Amino acid sequence: MxxxxxxxxxxxxxxxxxxxxxxxxxxxxxxxxxxxxxxxxxxxxxxxxxxKGERSEFSLPVELRGTDFQKQVWTELRKIPYGKTISYSELAIRLGDIKTIRAAGSANGKNKLPILIPCHRVIGKNGSLVGFAGGLYTKKWLLQREGAIPGEQIDLFPKS
Structure with a gap:
């Protein structure tokens, strides 16, 4: 390697x-x-x-290493457009079963190709930035770079 x-x-x-x-x-x-x-x-x-904001898609050969379900989740993540976000519940619905929300969230967190496979584009249903291997500051930075969230207007830990 x-x-x-x-x-x-x-x-x-x-x-x-x-x-x-x-x-x-x-x-x-x-x-x-x-x-x-x-x-x-x-x-x-x-x-x-x-x-630098000059690229919104990647054209690199990648190998997804994980379970079949994890690969299914990661494939779905690749469908989230640049500059957009979805909730964990929306991810589970896209996978075909809302009951898989926890498993989908777990698979999202085990993504070994962050940024290339945009796990940072999955946020809490209430708009909160939750869970990211690179830290919430990094997740916020990536989403702001993509224009998915406004500059300083988002609260990392909104009260619900």
């Missing part, structure tokens, strides 16, 4: 490549060992364009 750590506006990101596919992106992981490959360089370039 190859690994490259890049700087980003949300902190260091470690990108992992295996078998000519991007398989994982981790937040806040710095290392001195950096591999090089065309794919890792392409991923770095596309992420850089995304962070």
């Amino acid at each position: 190859k690994k490259k750590t890049i700087a980003s506006p949300i902190g260091p990101l470690a990108i992992y490549e295996d078998d000519k596919c991007i398989v994982e992106i981790k937040f806040d992981e710095e290392t001195k060992a950096n591999d090089t490959s065309e794919l890792l360089d392409a991923c770095e370039q596309q992420l850089s364009e995304y962070f």
Whole structure:
């Protein structure tokens, strides 16, 4: 497996490549060992364009590593348009059964390809920003970059 750590506006990101596919992106992981490959360089370039607001979709080969249900959830996440959000209940409905809301939320949280597979676009039904591996500040930053939420007008922990 190859690994490259890049700087980003949300902190260091470690990108992992295996078998000519991007398989994982981790937040806040710095290392001195950096591999090089065309794919890792392409991923770095596309992420850089995304962070600058110049890219809204990614065209990288990825491999989803998880259970069949997790893969189903992650495939559904890819359908959420740039600049839009859905609730966890909406995600469960899109999967065909509102009763899967907890399982869908769990699978969302186990997404190993954040940003590329936009798990940050799933929010609480009341509009709250809940759960994100990169932290709520990062989730807020990503959603603001995409224009999905207004600048300073959203409360991270609204009272319901």
